Amino acid sequence: DDLNRQIISEKRLFWDDTVCKFGLEAPSEGYSDSDEDLKNMANDESRKIKDGIIRFYGNDKWALLIGHKNKKNEGLDEDGILNFLPNDCIVMHDHLLANYDEKYNFVNAECNEHIKRYLKKNIDEFPEHKWASKMRELLIKTNSERNELIDKEITEFDNQKINDIYTQYDEILAEGEKENNDVDLTYVKIKNEERNLIDRLKKFKDNHLLFVKDFTVAFTNNTSERGLRQVKRKLAVSFSFKNINRMKDYAIILSYLETCYRNSISRFEALKRLVNGNPYSVDEIRQRSQKVEKSIA
Numbered sequence: 001d002d003l004n005r006q007i008i009s010e011k012r013l014f015w016d017d018t019v020c021k022f023g024l025e026a027p028s029e030g031y032s033d034s035d036e037d038l039k040n041m042a043n044d045e046s047r048k049i050k051d052g053i054i055r056f057y058g059n060d061k062w063a064l065l066i067g068h069k070n071k072k073n074e075g076l077d078e079d080g081i082l083n084f085l086p087n088d089c090i091v092m093h094d095h096l097l098a099n100y101d102e103k104y105n106f107v108n109a110e111c112n113e114h115i116k117r118y119l120k121k122n123i124d125e126f127p128e129h130k131w132a133s134k135m136r137e138l139l140i141k142t143n144s145e146r147n148e149l150i151d152k153e154i155t156e157f158d159n160q161k162i163n164d165i166y167t168q169y170d171e172i173l174a175e176g177e178k179e180n181n182d183v184d185l186t187y188v189k190i191k192n193e194e195r196n197l198i199d200r201l202k203k204f205k206d207n208h209l210l211f212v213k214d215f216t217v218a219f220t221n222n223t224s225e226r227g228l229r230q231v232k233r234k235l236a237v238s239f240s241f242k243n244i245n246r247m248k249d250y251a252i253i254l255s256y257l258e259t260c261y262r263n264s265i266s267r268f269e270a271l272k273r274l275v276n277g278n279p280y281s282v283d284e285i286r287q288r289s290q291k292v293e294k295s296i297a
Contacts, residue, residue: 002282003255007057007064008084012216013106014092015081016224017055017071018231021240022247024048049240054251056227057081061289063227063258067248073098082106090210092221095200110207111221112139118197125190126183131176135201138168142212143219155215165212166205173202230254256280263289 007013025048053071057064057079068075076098077083085091085106092109093099099108116139122132142165146157157165176198183191201208211217231254241247256279260270263285273279280288 003062003064003259004080006062006282006286007081010059010062011089012059012092012218013057013081013085013089014059014218014221014223014227015055015057015096016094016221016228017053018228019071020052020054020067020231020235020247021049022052022069022244023240023242024050025243050244052244052247054228054231054247055079056224058227058259058262059223061259061262063255063262065227065231065251065255065258067244067251069244090214090217092218092223094221094224095204107210108204108207109210109217110204112143112208112211113220113222115139115201115208122194122197126179126194129176129179129194131172131179131198134172134175135169138165138172139208146211146215146219150215157212162212166209169201169205169209173198227258230258259285264292 050069051071052067052069053075055066055068055075057066064081066079068078082091082099082104085104087105087107089106090109091099091106092111094111094114099106116136119132119136122129123136126132149155149157176194180191180194180198183194185191211219231250234250241250256274257267257270259282260280261267265280265285265288270280
């Protein structure tokens with residue numbers, strides 16, 4: 001609960017999820033009343049594995065992971081994160097359309113690393129088209145120039161530079177539309193895929209270019225991917241969790257260990273405190289982190 005409250009007080013957040021398989025063997029402590037569907041599946045001999053998910057919410061300091069039996073959007077509200085974020089919070093994600101629901105107040109930032117991959121795929125499918133290469137180059141070059149300014153402790157582009165970037169972005173998309181219109185319908189599937197990519201970049205332009213106007217906004221959603229990396233490693237070894245409760249337990253334990261690690265507390269030290277019944281609290285981690293930052297300053 002303390003970690004949840006800490007997360008919703010942050011001004012910059014990242015979130016993502018990953019599919020996790022879990023077994024339908026009944027846990028020794030039983031299913032909850034809301035898990036009637038899992039009870040029924042457990043009695044079905046043809047189904048012994050189900051796809052659930054683990055979600056990550058956090059940033060470079062805080063990591064909250066939550067396990068769910070499915071990927072339905074209702075789980076987002078159950079998590080009690082997105083629906084409590086204020087309108088000055090910026091949330092980075094991988095084009096998760098549920099985030100654009102009118103019930104949420106936060107600002108959306110799109111991951112540009114993912115869009116770079118889609119642009120690369122388009123380049124491979126239409127090597128004669130120039131727009132995707134130009135857009136990819138524009139995003140990479142802009143981020144590089146931004147990082148150079150940050151290294152010099154400069155916190156923003158000037159207005160002329162921002163306007164130039166936005167103008168180039170629009171011109172490249174206009175070129176992409178023309179190149180797409182010239183594609184023969186023989187290639188209708190990839191023609192439509194390219195069209196969808198152009199439309200996405202046009203509709204969500206401000207979300208993709210938010211890093212241009214605000215240097216505190218990340219270029220990628222790599223923070224979330226790092227938060228879920230350990231989950232993917234575990235599944236690569238063990239394939240699935242024994243049941244839904246073990247998956248939820250794993251998410252809770254990993255939240256604690258990952259948060260400690262992101263605040264310069266070794267996992268060994270964190271585990272030692274945990275098994276001795278005296279785990280690090282959110283307040284203790286926050287105070288320790290503040291001391292470290294002051295000593296560095």
